[in-house]
Every structure is written in structure tokens, then in C-alpha cells.
Amino acid sequence: MMEAISERAAKQFDVENVRRDFSVLERKINGHALCYLDNAATSQRPKAVVDAVVESLTWSNANIHRAIHTLGYEATVAYEEAHKKVARFINAKSWREIVFVRNATEALNLVAGSWGAANLRAGDEVVVTIMEHHSNIVPWQLLAARLGFELKFIPVTPDGILDLDAAAKLITRKTKLVGAVHASNVLGAINPVEKLREMARSVGARFLLDGAQSIPHMAVDVRALDCDFFAASGHKMCGPTGIGFLYAKKELLDGMPPFLGGGDMIATVTTNGSTWNELPWKFEAGTSAVAEGIGMGAAVDYLSNIGMNSLFEYERELGGYVLEKLRALPYVTLYGHKRGESLAVFSLNVEGVHPHDGANLLDRLGIAVRSGHHCAQPLMNVLGMDNTLRASFYFYNTREEADRLVHALGELKRVFDR
Amino acid sequence: MTDDAFKSDLLDVDPLMMDILLDHYKHPRNFGELDGANVVYEEGNPSCGDQLKIMAKTKDGVIEDIKFVGKGCIISQAAASILTDLVKGEKLERVRDLTKDEMLENIGIPIGPMRLKCALLALKVLKAGVYGQASWPGEEE
Numbered sequence: 106m107m108e109a110i111s112e113r114a115a116k117q118f119d120v121e122n123v124r125r126d127f128s129v130l131e132r133k134i135n136g137h138a139l140c141y142l143d144n145a146a147t148s149q150r151p152k153a154v155v156d157a158v159v160e161s162l163t164w165s166n167a168n169i170h171r172a173i174h175t176l177g178y179e180a181t182v183a184y185e186e187a188h189k190k191v192a193r194f195i196n197a198k199s200w201r202e203i204v205f206v207r208n209a210t211e212a213l214n215l216v217a218g219s220w221g222a223a224n225l226r227a228g229d230e231v232v233v234t235i236m237e238h239h240s241n242i243v244p245w246q247l248l249a250a251r252l253g254f255e256l257k258f259i260p261v262t263p264d265g266i267l268d269l270d271a272a273a274k275l276i277t278r279k280t281k282l283v284g285a286v287h288a289s290n291v292l293g294a295i296n297p298v299e300k301l302r303e304m305a306r307s308v309g310a311r312f313l314l315d316g317a318q319s320i321p322h323m324a325v326d327v328r329a330l331d332c333d334f335f336a337a338s339g340h341k342m343c344g345p346t347g348i349g350f351l352y353a354k355k356e357l358l359d360g361m362p363p364f365l366g367g368g369d370m371i372a373t374v375t376t377n378g379s380t381w382n383e384l385p386w387k388f389e390a391g392t393s394a395v396a397e398g399i400g401m402g403a404a405v406d407y408l409s410n411i412g413m414n415s416l417f418e419y420e421r422e423l424g425g426y427v428l429e430k431l432r433a434l435p436y437v438t439l440y441g442h443k444r445g446e447s448l449a450v451f452s453l454n455v456e457g458v459h460p461h462d463g464a465n466l467l468d469r470l471g472i473a474v475r476s477g478h479h480c481a482q483p484l485m486n487v488l489g490m491d492n493t494l495r496a497s498f499y500f501y502n503t504r505e506e507a508d509r510l511v512h513a514l515g516e517l518k519r520v521f522d523r
Numbered sequence: 524m525t526d527d528a529f530k531s532d533l534l535d536v537d538p539l540m541m542d543i544l545l546d547h548y549k550h551p552r553n554f555g556e557l558d559g560a561n562v563v564y565e566e567g568n569p570s571c572g573d574q575l576k577i578m579a580k581t582k583d584g585v586i587e588d589i590k591f592v593g594k595g596c597i598i599s600q601a602a603a604s605i606l607t608d609l610v611k612g613e614k615l616e617r618v619r620d621l622t623k624d625e626m627l628e629n630i631g632i633p634i635g636p637m638r639l640k641c642a643l644l645a646l647k648v649l650k651a652g653v654y655g656q657a658s659w660p661g662e663e664e
Contacts, residue, residue, distance in 0.1 A: 459595060459597060461572075461598075461641065462596045465596075465635075465637070477570065477572065478572065491572065492571065492572045520541075521597075523542065
């Protein structure tokens with residue numbers, strides 16, 4: 106295993122080469138070359154993904170699992186193949202453990218709405234982290250209001266990392282599910298999920314990972330992680346919007362009731378009731394986002410071809426460079442990045458500059474960053490953050506772009522200091 | 524890329540207007556709580572976290588005193604400072620007749636589509652407070 110990793114990491118990563126796959130990077134914004142640093146919100150899409158979507162739409166379009174004709178066969182095969190690509194990408198045991206959904210949010214709602222509704226009752230507890238995106242909080246809150254179980258939050262230390270001592274006390278025999286964001290969309294922190302999994306296992310609880318931020322940047326092996334559920338969005342990993350996936354262990358999916366009812370998810374329907382289709386179709390009711398699903402398969406191919414380990418190494422080096430530069434700016438408050446491993450995601454504030462104004466003026470320099478609360482208000486509250494600017498890098502970003510960001514932050518400070 | 528290139532771009536809004544806006548932001552006029560106000564209205568902008576409360580004392584259809592408290596970006600907060608200055612001592616009809624365009628003109632720098640909500644928050648809050656008119660006539664919600 107280790108040999109395989111170092112071998113792949115050694116594969117030459119050429120940023121100029123990959124940049125050519127993204128035509129948007131040739132754009133000028135307000136007279137400046139686009140510097141796209143909003144990748145935690147959504148990534149850009151390489152030509153290979155766009156081509157796969159266009160081919161599906163213009164050459165092989167048909168409804169899947171219904172049509173006898175040639176186009177129907179082609180679309181069905183390509184859509185199933187996309188499930189298989191995702192399964193290989195995350196080392197799932199079977200492609201039938203991959204359910205295509207709209208996005209990670211829908212995947213998490215599926216877990217709550219199907220597994221949660223069938224397995225949770227008053228007296229039970231669901232434990233998630235305070236770092237969660239709203240998508241791994243609100244579905245549980247909605248369900249808790251119906252079923253009467255309790256939702257508890259693992260806090261963070263002032264350093265912005267998960268408080269594992271507190272987690273050990275919160276996770277008890279009452280806990281039926283432990284859910285955690287694999288990597289934080291605000292702080293970039295890569296969470297020690299193996300430790301949380303051990304705590305979950307020791308009390309017989311299920312273990313769920315929100316991988317929306319992790320899977321675009323690092324190799325994910327669901328069998329090594331030994332998680333019960335893993336949720337992801339295609340659009341953050343070079344794929345189209347409107348498509349994502351839920352991984353769940355087959356024995357769990359077998360036991361779970363359907364989430365949505367309708368076409369394609371049934372085996373038989375009578376006026377007395379229905380029986381369910383085989384996995385994963387049992388959970389994919391209605392006509393699927395076929396072209397988008399095929400596009401996500403192409404995204405996985407694209408990332409695999411680069412190699413997730415060499416991609417991770419490149420970003421780690423780039424992130425280290427950015428971190429050093431940002432730390433040297435006395436008027437910049439940087440959140441997180443104090444201990445533990447992090448992605449190249451930087452939430453920060455420039456003294457005297459409201460993040461909204463900051464993002465606006467950075468855009469005038471062609472630099473796209475996010476401003477706001479990043480759909481993680483509970484975390485922002487405990488860390489005493491109001492709004493922040495967030496610069497999130499991806500493998501097609503360069504040191505030169507990092508320099509432009511750092512320079513522009515200085516300009517912001519100067520403009521508001523006048 | 525030189526420093527000058529950056530500077531000219533950041534300030535391709537009229538530097539004078541930018542200075543005026545910054546001054547309103549850093550030294551807001553009519554800032555603070557207003558005791559005995561008969562008009563109080565507060566609203567936020569959830570997407571960017573701008574918050575604004577406007578308080579006014581009116582008598583015989585005239586705004587005798589007006590203050591605001593709030594936090595947020597330069598556009599939203601400077602706009603509140605500018606607007607309160609504009610209507611203080613004026614008749615309520617002035618508030619009713621104040622248009623979006625006049626508000627934007629008073630802000631004085633070009634406002635892009637993504638910042639319109641920030642720029643018009645103060646006017647919206649004031650109109651809602653005075654006339655219960657929380658949305659713009661003819662505006663699609």
C-alpha cells in the first residue's frame with residue numbers, strides 16, 4: 106500500500122499542464138486573469154467532463170432502465186459505469202453501494218430520512234461535530250423534532266480542532282450515530298475521523314462521514330475508513346452540479362426503507378403495496394440526472410488520471426506556501442491552521458475591512474473568494490467569527506495566484522486605512 | 524504587475540467618492556440608540572450578515588430626529604449614514620418619494636448587481652418603518 110502511494114506521488118504533477126484543461130482559467134475578470142479561489146464552494150470543470158456531458162446529451166440520450174432501443178442501452182450502460190467508477194475511486198466493495206443523488210446535502214437527507222427514521226427513537230442520541238456544514242445538522246434537527254431523539258455536538262478547542270476528550274464523554278451507549286465532516290469547509294481542518302470511528306464502534310453506533318470537502322483533495326478509501334455512510338457532491342470534485350453520491354455498506358442499504366418512492370425504484374407495484382428494486386436503484390427514484398452522473402464518472406476518471414496522492418501533495422505544498430505568506434501579514438486574522446493537518450482552505454479577516462467589501466474589491470482584481478458564514482454558523486459562533494473571507498485552493502491554482510491574493514489583501518488594508 | 528496597476532483598479536471608483544463613503548463608514552452620522560423614538564424598524568440581510576435598525580421621532584409629519592445602529596459592509600452602513608442625514612428634518616413624504624435611483628445617486632459609486640441589497644437596505648428599513656412598506660412597489664419577490 107505505502108509503496109503504491111509513493112509511486113503515484115512520484116508521478117510528475119504539472120500544474121501548467123492541468124490548467125490547460127480548464128478554459129475558464131483563460132478568462133479575464135475586470136481586466137485581470139481569473140484567479141479562482143472559491144473551490145470549496147464549487148470547483149471548475151475540465152474539458153473531459155464537459156465533453157462527457159455533451160456526448161451524453163447530444164449523442165447517447167435516452168431514459169435509462171426502460172428503453173429497449175440502442176440509445177437506451179448506451180445510456181444505461183454509461184450511467185451504471187459511472188457508479189462503478191465512483192465505487193473504484195473510493196474503494197467500495199461493490200458498485201451497488203453507490204447511490205447517485207443530487208449532492209451531499211441530499212445524501213445526508215437520505216441517511217436521516219431513511220436510516221434515521223427507521224432506527225431512531227426517543228432516548229437515542231445522534232452526535233455530530235460543531236464543525237458540520239448545515240447539511241449535516243438541519244436534517245437531524247428536523248428528524249429529532251419528529252422522533253424525539255437528541256442531537257449533540259462535539260465541540261472544538263480554541264485552536265479550531267475537534268475536542269476528542271469531549272467527544273469521548275458525549276459518545277455513550279445512547280449514541281446511535283456519530284456523524285462528522287471529514288474536512289471542514291471553513292477551517293480546512295482534516296478531522297481525526299479514525300478516532301471518532303473507534304468511539305462510535307465502541308458503543309455500537311453507526312458512523313457517517315460528510316466527505317464533500319475531503320474527496321476533491323485526498324484519496325478516500327471507504328473500507329480503510331470503515332465508515333457506514335459517506336456523502337459527496339460531484340460539483341466540488343470537477344463534476345457537474347446536480348449530481349453527488351451516497352456510499353453506504355450494502356447490508357445497511359438492504360435494510361433501509363426507500364427514501365423517495367416512484368419510478369425505477371420498484372420491482373413490483375400492486376394496489377396492496379410494492380416491492381423494491383435491487384441496489385442502488387431502490388434509492389434512485391424517478392428519471393436520474395443521467396448526463397450529470399456520466400459527467401461525475403468522467404470527473405473521477407480525470408482525478409484518478411492525475412492521481413489523488415500527487416494532487417494532495419501538490420496542494421499541501423501550495424497550502425504551506427500560502428500559510429506562511431498569510432501569517433506574515435499582521436493585519437490578517439487567520440482562523441484554524443494552528444494544529445493538525447489541513448486542506449488549503451483559509452478563512453480570514455483583514456482588519457477594518459468587512460468581508461463583503463473585501464470579496465467585492467478582490468473581484469475587481471480578478472480574484473474570486475467567498476465571503477459570509479459558509480453555511481457553518483454553529484462553528485462560526487463558537488470561534489467568535491462573524492463573517493470571513495475564504496480563499497480555497499485547488500490543484501489548478503499556482504504560487505503566483507497565492508502571491509496575487511496576498512498582495513491584494515495588502516491593497517484592501519491600504520484602501521480602508523485611508 | 525505593479526502596485527500602481529492594483530491601485531488604479533481598486534480605486535477606479537472616483538477616489539473622492541470612495542473617501543466620502545469611507546468617512547461615512549468610519550464616522551457614521553446619526554449613529555446610536557434614539558430614546559423616545561416612535562418609529563423603530565430593524566432588518567438584516569441574511570446572505571451577508573448586514574444588520575440595521577433605524578429609529579425616528581416624527582411630529583406633525585416631520586422627521587425631527589433619526590438615528591441608526593447596525594453592522595455590516597461599507598455600502599450598507601455608509602448608506603444608512605447618508606440616508607439618515609438626507610431625511611433628517613424632512614417631511615415624511617420625502618421618505619415616501621425617495622426612489623432607489625436617488626438612493627444610489629447619493630451613495631455615489633457604481634453599485635454592481637451583487638451589492639444592490641447592501642445599498643438599498645437602509646432605504647428599505649426606513650420605508651418599512653415609516654409606511655410598513657417592506658417591499659418595493661412592483662418588485663418581484
